[in-house]
Amino acid sequence: xxxxxxxxxxxxxxxxxxxxxxxxxxxxxxxxxxxxxxxxxxxxxxxxxxxxxxxxxxxxxxxxxxxxxxxxxxxxxxxxxxxxxxxxxxxxxxxxxxxxxxxxxxxxxxxxxxxxxxxxxxxxxxxxxxxxxxxxxxxxxxxxxxxxxxxxxxxxxxxxxxxxxxxxxxxxxxxxxxxxxxxxxxxxxxxxxxxxxxxxxxxxxxxxxxxxxxxxxxxxxxxxxxxxxxxxxxxxxxxxxxxxxxxxxxxxxxxxxxxxxxxxxxxxxxxxxxxxxxxxxxxxxxxxxxxxxxxxxxxxxxxxxxxxxxxxxxxxxxxxxxxxxxxxxxxxxxxxxxxxxxxxxxxxxxxxxxxxxxxxxxxxxxxxxxxxxxxxxxxxxxxxxxxxxxxxxxxxxxxxxxxxxxxxxxxxxxxxxxxxxxxxxxxxxxxxxxxxxxxxxxxxxxxxxxxxxxxxxxxxxxxxxxxxxxxxxxxxxxxxxxxxxxxxxxxxxxxxxxxxxxxxxxxxxxxxxxxxxxx
Numbered sequence: 466x467x468x469x470x471x472x473x474x475x476x477x478x479x480x481x482x483x484x485x486x487x488x489x490x491x492x493x494x495x496x497x498x499x500x501x502x503x504x505x506x507x508x509x510x511x512x513x514x515x516x517x518x519x520x521x522x523x524x525x526x527x528x529x530x531x532x533x534x535x536x537x538x539x540x541x542x543x544x545x546x547x548x549x550x551x552x553x554x555x556x557x558x559x560x561x562x563x564x565x566x567x568x569x570x571x572x573x574x575x576x577x578x579x580x581x582x583x584x585x586x587x588x589x590x591x592x593x594x595x596x597x598x599x600x601x602x603x604x605x606x607x608x609x610x611x612x613x614x615x616x617x618x619x620x621x622x623x624x625x626x627x628x629x630x631x632x633x634x635x636x637x638x639x640x641x642x643x644x645x646x647x648x649x650x651x652x653x654x655x656x657x658x659x660x661x662x663x664x665x666x667x668x669x670x671x672x673x674x675x676x677x678x679x680x681x682x683x684x685x686x687x688x689x690x691x692x693x694x695x696x697x698x699x700x701x702x703x704x705x706x707x708x709x710x711x712x713x714x715x716x717x718x719x720x721x722x723x724x725x726x727x728x729x730x731x732x733x734x735x736x737x738x739x740x741x742x743x744x745x746x747x748x749x750x751x752x753x754x755x756x757x758x759x760x761x762x763x764x765x766x767x768x769x770x771x772x773x774x775x776x777x778x779x780x781x782x783x784x785x786x787x788x789x790x791x792x793x794x795x796x797x798x799x800x801x802x803x804x805x806x807x808x809x810x811x812x813x814x815x816x817x818x819x820x821x822x823x824x825x826x827x828x829x830x831x832x833x834x835x836x837x838x839x840x841x842x843x844x845x846x847x848x849x850x851x852x853x854x855x856x857x858x859x860x861x862x863x864x865x866x867x868x869x870x871x872x873x874x875x876x877x878x879x880x881x882x883x884x885x886x887x888x889x890x891x892x893x894x895x896x897x898x899x900x901x902x903x904x905x906x907x908x909x910x911x912x913x914x915x916x917x918x919x920x921x922x923x924x925x926x927x928x929x930x931x932x933x934x935x936x937x938x939x940x941x942x943x944x945x946x947x948x949x950x951x952x953x954x955x956x957x958x959x960x961x962x963x964x965x966x967x968x969x970x971x972x973x974x975x976x977x978x979x980x981x982x983x984x
Contacts, residue, residue: 477948478940479551481955483922485543487915488959492536492966497611497658498665498696499529500604504597505692511597521688522600524978525669526586527844528970533607539959550948554929554939561627561638562617565645569613572930577606611661612654619650621930622921623718629842631819636845638934644924649714653921656707658699663877664910666697666898667903670884672974674903677894684963685978690903691888698881705874709771715924716780717794719931721856722924724783725863727768730757732782732791737763738771744861751857783860787853800844802853809848812841842843846933855935858926866919873913880906 503525510518547555555562575900583591583599591599627636638644654760670693714830716723728744730751742761749755763842767779781791781799789801800808819834821871850856884903887893893900925931929939 471537471945474943474945474948475936475940477945477952478943479936479950481948482546482550483544484952484955485539485546486918486922488963489536489539489543489956490918491911491916491963492532492539494533494657494661494664495668496529496536496909497604497606497661498668499525499532500607500665500909501662501664502669502692502696503529504604505696506689507597507600509692511593517685517688520979521685524685525689526584526600527973528672528820529744530581531966531969531973533581537961538962543953550941550943551929551939554636554934556635557934557939558624558627558636558930561620561624561644562640563762564638565613565616565620569610571610573606573613575606577603577610580606607885608658611658615654615657615719616630616647616650617644618921619647619653620644621928622653622925623632623647623714624930624933629838629845631816632823634807634816634820640937649718649804651712651713652707656704656711656917659704659707660914662700663697663704664914665698666693666881667877667906667910669693670697670881671904671907674900675974675979678897678904682977687888687894690893694881694885694888695876698885701874701877701881705878708871708874712771713774719925720781721783721786721858722863722920723772724781724786725858725924726867726920728757728860729768729780729782729862730784731787732780734769734779735766735777736764736768736772736780738767742864744864746861750854751787783857787856800848802850802856805844805847806850806853808844809842809846809850811848812845813848814840815841843932844904846928846930846935846938849935850927855927858924863920863924866923870916870920873909873916876909877906877913933965 471671473518503522505520506522506525510522510743518529547562548879580599583596584603587596587599624636625647626638626640629635629638630637630963644650672692673686676682712723715726724730727739728742728747729736739758739761740763743759745756747755748757766776768780768931770776772778772780779792785791786799787802789804791799793799815834815837819831822828822830859889880902884893884899887896887899927935927937929936
């Protein structure tokens, strides 16, 4: 057990990591979205030979480059924080977690960084087709970077493909494919990348609308908007599909997160999905007997169907997960939180006994302790818990953040459909109301992405690694004041970088594309 936990250290370490992740995710999705859109535009240039497509692609590449540079800076800091603020975590699972990050840096980021130079500086130095290949490979490299980073994150949500080595007190990878291609990683990858494409499309449509409102570069704006809304509509529809897949994986591997997302305290069969609802702010605990909602409107049986693929499937609530006894996929009854905590303490005790026996050369005692450890290792992390209430994440934060994400996802489907219809059946250049809607939809794309990550990361609390390592055991032993100081340093630094990035992008947008008779 961990004694004398300094929760101010834990909270400041989590806050610093969350701060860095939030700023980093401002830049990543736009990088993914613009990479696809500008590659499509350059493909049209190579296919048609029309110079206006070249200049259109070059304009969006400029904004891509500004966004990409700042995203790289925040991403590097984020990776270093695993070693500074979460050194116990890095030691415990570094052999597994470090592998996809290493591949991302050696393969994906190297490819991305190599071809981006050709993309920006090779217009008159290489052939059209080679330059086009460089543009696509830059986007593919960015997407592969996202793949390996999301593989690492998905492993934290659902650890697979490893065995615990009591001699080194480390988890070691035994099945790379299980880690790299877990269903959780696949679902998370598609949903995250597609959300980036949605943001890129919203950004291009919004900026193009700004040109229409200013009555500048009308043809350029319309061409850009046509590409963007086609990409955006396809991506938003596919994002709804990938979101369903991701939620299904959450139901299978993280039932507590799903219960928090739904504000579900008492589960059962034939469960409905809360379409609209307001949580009861007086409800502070899973066992205080108070109603969970002030009011709610449900879609009958929908939560059961989305979670189990059957309309009458069983979905556990928070109380059920804590008390145990509900049916699971493997046909056994779920263990209670108290039983998991008891087995977790047995695993921790067995690990201590094993190391003690090995130190004194008592092989028989070591073998016995190792058997006890292996029998209870699946509950190792629960041994650090002192109260079952610690297993419940922030329900209001997850409930409302999830609905913000879903609501905005539906909005984007409608938005892109309306803009696409207006482009081909109406004269959108005369529809100022729609141009303003497109312009002010840009921040909504960022809000949707951040809301999704809030659910993904706060929904698995208190775990740094689901069921294996809580944040209380993962944190570095630092002075809270040092983490607090660096938090504010990073806050100032990232805010300056964000302001500088926005300022540079705004100046580039105001300048507009290169002047040409066709633009």
